[in-house]
Amino acid sequence: MKGEAKLDLNVKEGKAMAITLNLPPELEAKFAARARALGVGLDAYIQSVLENQTPDLSAPKGEGDASRLVTAEVSELEWLALNRAKYAGRWVALQGDALLAVGDSAREVYSAIAGREGTPLVTRVEPEEEIPFAGW
Numbered sequence: 001m002k003g004e005a006k007l008d009l010n011v012k013e014g015k016a017m018a019i020t021l022n023l024p025p026e027l028e029a030k031f032a033a034r035a036r037a038l039g040v041g042l043d044a045y046i047q048s049v050l051e052n053q054t055p056d057l058s059a060p061k062g063e064g065d066a067s068r069l070v071t072a073e074v075s076e077l078e079w080l081a082l083n084r085a086k087y088a089g090r091w092v093a094l095q096g097d098a099l100l101a102v103g104d105s106a107r108e109v110y111s112a113i114a115g116r117e118g119t120p121l122v123t124r125v126e127p128e129e130e131i132p133f134a135g136w
Contacts, residue, residue, distance in 0.1 A: 021046070072096040076121045088127040095120040 023031070035045035075097040083099075091109045093100040100120050101112035109122055 073121075080123070080125060084125055084128055087125040089125065091122065091124050093120045093122045 031046060031049075032042050035042045040048075072095065076094045079094055079097050079099070080092075087102065091103045091106050093102075093109045093113045095118055100116065101109045103109040103112065106122060106124070113120055113122070
């Protein structure tokens, strides 16, 4: 059928998966021309385009970006629990278990970490005995 391309992709477990793409005729013609110029079939060319546009799917479970983020968040929560008494009432910036900045205001802490890569946790350390107030 015109405007569709069929291809097989190798997935993580080594099994193939069939995908049908509904492409506008102009795009299909561009892909076909590029595949011919490279001397490969349309399926192989589209597969290589998709592989180059996706992150490495072969990373072992537990070592991906999401896992690293969760590990960092858990480390930050543990740090807060361990250091609550020392920093109660102050603002802190944390990245994982690393203390990046401490201040009396959020503005002070954000100024201290300006230009830093990543997204550190910036929070006010609440004293343990205080019950959070949410309003009436």
